[in-house]
Amino acid sequence: MAEGPARPDPDALLALVRQEDRGRLKVFLGAAPGVGKTMEMLAEARRRLAGGSDVLVGIVETHGRAETQAAIGDLPILPRARIAYRGQSLEAFDLDGALARRPGILLLDELAHTNVPGSRHPKRWQDAEELREAGVEVWTTMNVQHLESLSEAVARITGVRVAETVPDRVLAEADAVELIDIPPSELIERMRQGRIYCPDQASRALRGFFREGNLAALREMALRRTAERVDADVTGYMRANAIAGPWPAGDRVMALVGADPASERVVREARRVADALKAPLVALHVEQPSSAPGPDPSPALRLAERLGATTVTSAAADLPAAILREARARNVTHLVIGRGRPSRWRRLAGRTLSGALLRQATDFTLHLVPEATGAARPASAEARPLPAWAGWAAIPALVAGATAVGLAFDGAVPEGALGMVYLVPIVAAAVGFGPVHGGVAAALSFLAWNFLFLPPRYTLSIAGPQDVVGVVVFALVALLLAGTTGGLGRSVRAARARMLGLRRLVEFSRRLGAAGDKGDLMQAIAEEASRIAGGPACVLLLLPPLPGEAAPEPVLRAAVPIEAEPDEASMAAARWAAANRRAAGRGTDTLPSAAWQFRPMRTAHGLAGLVGLRQPEGGGALHGEADRALDALLDQAAVALERAELMEERARGEARAETEVLRTALLTSLGHDLRTPLTSIRGAIATLRTSGPALSEATRADLLAAAEEETERLSRWIANILGIVRIESRQIEPRRETVDLAEAAETAVARSVRAQGREIALAPGARLAAPRLDPALLDQVLANLLDNALKFSGPGGHVAVRLRREGAEVAIAVEDDGPGIPRADLHRVFDPFFRATRTDRVAAGSGLGLAICRGLVHAMGGRIAAESPTLPNGRGTRMLVRVPGA
Template sequence: MEHQRPNPDHLLERIQHTSQQAQRGRLKVFFGAAAGVGKTYAMLQAAQQRHAEGVEVLVGYIETHGRAETDALLVGLPQLPALQVEYRGTTLREFDLDAALERKPSLILVDELAHSNPPNSRHAKRWQDIDELLHAGIDVYTTVNVQHLASLNDLVAQVTGVIVRETVPDAVLESADEVELIDLPPDELLGRLNEGKIYIASQAAQAARNFFRKGNLIALRELALRRTADRVDAQMQRYRSDHAIPTTWPTRERLLVGVGPSPLSERLVRATRRMATDLRAEWIVAYVETPKQLRLSEADRDRVTATLRLAESLGAQIVTLGGINPGDEIVRYARQRNVSKIVVGKPAKPRWRELLFGSIVDQLIRQSGEIDVYVISGEHDDTHNTQTKPSQQPKPATINYVKSIGIIGLCTIVAQAIFPHLELSNLIMLYLLGVTWVAARYGRGPAICASLLSVAAFDFFFVQPYLTFAVSDVQYLLTFLVMLVVALTISTLTVQIQAQAETARQRERRTAALYAMTREFASIRGLDNLLQTAVQHISSVFEGQAAILLPNAKGQVRAVVGHQAAFINDQRELITAQWVYDHQQKAGMHSDTLPSAQAMYLPLVATRGIVGVLALQPEQPRRLLDPSHGHLLETFANQTTVAIERAHLAEEAQAASVQIETERMRNSLLSSVSHDLRTPLAAISGAASTLLDQNNQFDQQVQHELIQMIADEGERLNRLLSNLLDMTRLEAGAVQVHKEWQALEEVIGTALARLSPQIDQRPISIDVPKQAFVAFDSVLIEQVLVNLLENSLKYTPSSSPIEIRAIQQVAMIEVQIADHGPGIPASALETIFEKFFRLQTNRSASSGVGLGLTICRGIIEAHGGTIWAENRPTGGTIFAFTLPIDGQPPQIHEE
């Protein structure tokens, strides 16, 4: 067996993947065609064997359906208690994920991979629970039936007539470390059903009439076997790649057919389709994109595009390869894909051209080795004339030939000037330089012409006898031959390199355009900006008008971005876009549905469903027939879909965050308000009921104290409700600031007067400059002073002084209220002005709902000032705010 050195990049990728997998648990899936084939039984048998080997096994969740033989296998295995969940009046047994993570066994058994968890669970699906277990490093055994695979959902519904609601992404099964197929013939499975080993009698009869029909079971069994075979084939392919095995292992039939611009390519595709159907084999259609493609005529390009579209419609896998030699590329790709048969058309070139330039068929036969090569012509097809000749290559412009002749003439003139001083070999180099120049600038035809002219000119002017084509020395014939061959080789290689460079530049431009769009997507925020970016890039790359249509609340698509494109305003175009949105299929220009539309419409299908429609009207519609352009457009559409879905998820996350914050605030408000409302109401109610009780005879002093309590608590309740209403008005923007020039000292005095019962004998010092006039709303600023003073009175000792200062500055005045209390923790200085924030102190029983300072901040900011709090070095807190001084205050004349 031939082995070669593995690809270093691929080997590094495999090592990284293995390193990542080493940190995860291993997943083993017991895979079956239907319920009752013995998946759970086989899983428990394997678990018992692992348990006997000393592995810590835990039964996380098992559905035995009352089968005695299955229950017997649970003996000796520790089981995790099921989680009891109430749902619509029913108690459900569910898998307890948190308990499993807490116990963290080496191996856990979790039945029914496709099960849907009840609402409000951490994950919507059980396979997501299992993924979390794997991330925690826990090995998992699980079971699943073939009908639960997401990719087979529609096929199962078509075969059985039953739509399976619980599905598992195919990637879950593909990423499993081991898949064990549990197979049972349909007759045996029906026998188990009749014996009551799958369902109880009443359910078994209904199942036999519906899902468990023999034809359904045969089809499901085939699907399960094929899916398992595909997985084994993928493992074999990975092994061949890891060990760099170049030879083909024909474990299954896989056909590859090479196509080109020949009119017979469509026949070749149809013939290969029939072969693949007879062999029930996968088939691939390959087109090698060589530098010659740049010189193909429009008709040839259209023919290639039509052939590839035909192959795609017939179910083939389409691949476009890049290279110089089609035969080498086809063989290389065939070995990479483990192709067993290569199909190629009979050569149509004349025999002399095959002998001179070689044949692709001959290359494939010689290089294919163990791969079979089928050379066919295909059956007759009336849609094409068999005598149709391949289109002629477009002839280069005559001016290019004239320029090539002129360059050789210029080389001859230069050579005549230096001929007496240099050897003939140096003159040959001069002519080769001219040939290279012509090849680089004017193409293959003028280069060949220049090669022939250079040999002729060298013979005519510089080989004796001069000015004649006769040759006196026979050795010059070899010189002419080598010169011609070298000139032709240089010109051919130069043209090929230029063509390859142009092809590489085209691919680089496509890749760069896609990268530029995705890079902008990563930095853009907002759906509108994202859509605008997508439309700009798509319009620029495909040289046309693009638009993105999104659905409204009624499911009707409308142009959100790109509505300036004239075609999208046509009602017929909107109907086409709506059809694409409703059916999630491509339509419009160059499609099989509504091809008369002015634009091509692609559905933007995300993981959670379709999110919109992309419309494109290119200036050159025929460019979309090129498979590379079509695939590139689909890639742009996919990237746009992902970006739109990401924007939707971000909006949903933002809405959820706002909702959570709103809920938190609501709970805080209800908690705070309910307590702070209940306390004064309870005091008022108690005092009032005591006064109304006729059996209690109180003296005048007690009655006065009870009445005073009612008044104080009523005032407290009034302040609480006022704060709530003020906060609501501030947030709603309903507070209007009416500024007037006023003396700051008067507002301070009014605020102190309102708080005189609370101040009592508290020392208050005031230091305010005379004639400190500021434009402000006296009612609002008075409320600020009251709130700040009340806060200082509430949180400081009753005998400690309070200082009120005002500092006059150039454009503002700063007001400070300082106390000598315990101060504020440094961590709370930034958050003390937030809503519902309250310090937890031994005086918190008398605290409010945490809105007073928030209201102060809102009022000061409405005046254009700032407010803050800081601790004094000697102890205590300073609350300070600034008010801007706009304009000149009025002049006050003292008498």
């Protein structure tokens, strides 16, 4: 059947309409500070101002740069607001002034900026959202590292965690993105010239964030994100204008996953093609209800997900048409399929899938993957299903075949027995094509039998009563066979459809189990509901009712597509469904005029939420397998949401318990480690004040030395507290230099010997690499480890420091012969405020020294571990620090 004319995608048109109701957003995107985003934005703004546009500078961060200040030129500037905060008056962007002024274009620099405390919104991007809702066009700047999804990747590359982030949807919803790009070498030269930061700050940046490798990686991220945005714009334009794909603007690869063992080979080959093209990968499996059941394609689909592909499952009778429809909808350019080994007659008839795609997929690049040598033959061939007219054409062919058999046995077999031959085409037509085809075959068979074999021959009349009885029996048997076998065929096809639904339900269960958090879970529920219903879907959770309200308030939490959102009339149906725990909206008896239908997700403990489906005009409730599949989805989704809520509650409880433990440890440590030195200091001062003149010089010196020692101990404890706070908040930024480990160890040992008055053995090792570390952080680590070793080994104990090479790493071992660490405490000695239990007591100290050592070593890219016992008598401890070599 010919396809109708292409129509624009309703969702794409709706997105365009919504964009018209909001102010435009233009983002000047860069890879790093200093590429010229603000300068380009100001230059474009001056050109627009000269052309007569109403341009207003809302806020531009000059950072003291004279050239940026000069670039503002004659652009009108919005006065900044004054906000009182902790006795100070701070300047901030005047959001209300901008809304009152309503310029044609508002410049809002640094979209990721955090607003002054007391502002209406905590983040500047939220100011931009409110301005857009008011119809104001906003121009802004941002760096790629401020995107929320890239913060972890940027931290791994640069070693710096970006605190100020912008949700990815803000960039995705921007009307225009302009990439401001310069090579890393030019950006570094700008930094050296002092055009980005002041000289001191520039030198630190060049040693850390602004290294050429870091900038190259950030530049690649910016280019890729911009390319993805352009690709999304192209796809949206094609859908809104009903343009059939693919457009070769960017490569996309689709792997066709069948129900055979060779599918995993196809997926791997498609992954290699996608990697070579640096293109996204989609894995498509099309279920054919009319085909015989085959092997489970789930292993190949799971492999595709592990390899980073997007998996899609659909059902269709016409396999090539379904493949091309999905490929065009996703703007795919490359199709990867298995060659397979179809039978000879299918190859001669041109009914293989590869042959059909070669004829029809003229807009795509087709990759055929050969089977591995010795591979087993697939259970099902790549046959194209027969078109609808083939069933009607097959009926006369089957009857003609039965007639030929009858003519061959005419004279040797009685005329009545020849009628049994015609039961074969009746059964074949009914099973293969349905009861209607079987009934037509029965009528045609009766006419052929009567005309050719029943006397008088070559007429449609019946000669005697015996023939009348035979004809009646034949007709009854034929109709019974047609109806029974046709019903059996329908049952088989229905069973296959149910198997497909069950398989999809199992796949959905696996997706629910793999969801990372509650947000991922709700998105998975919305995607599956959208697939079952064949239209937009959303998930709403219920907020507890406010005082004076009887029913909970449903709130949108996930939608597919992302811009799908119920209107106010539909939300009334959602509130009714939440209050009454029954379906409401289009296709139901309650508020049927609403555009959406809402179904509750019920559990034994109450209502977990609602699933909304946007029904087309004139559409009603789902029927058949789709309705049953949606009910199963609601049951599983409700259980999954309840499980996620319980897991979150458990995590909150564990966090509260851990916080309570840390609070108790901190208070205990404060009570001991502050009170003891303060008592000693106060006692020494009181003695000197009351009896100073009467004391001998030696006694006064001892008292002053004791006060000085306790003061130093108190300062060290406070420094440890501040150090652990810096580590926990990730404020440690190592300044890497080439370090001579032997010299660093010798310095630390000499200082500890002077302070403690005890000997420490040093084995510097031979031919050690000189790693790039922070000398100050390394010295603090060694000081803490030596202090611990001296304290726990006792006055008569022995302490040693050994350096050695371990492959590509250098190891520093600090050993003592003290009582050691219980085996049960080895994995906890690096936790803050943890103090290992000795045989008779809890070890003295604040429990912060080793925690600080671990944080500092990790900040320098190394590892630290504790080993105990190290001596044959069950005593001894070894603290082992490993750092990368040169």
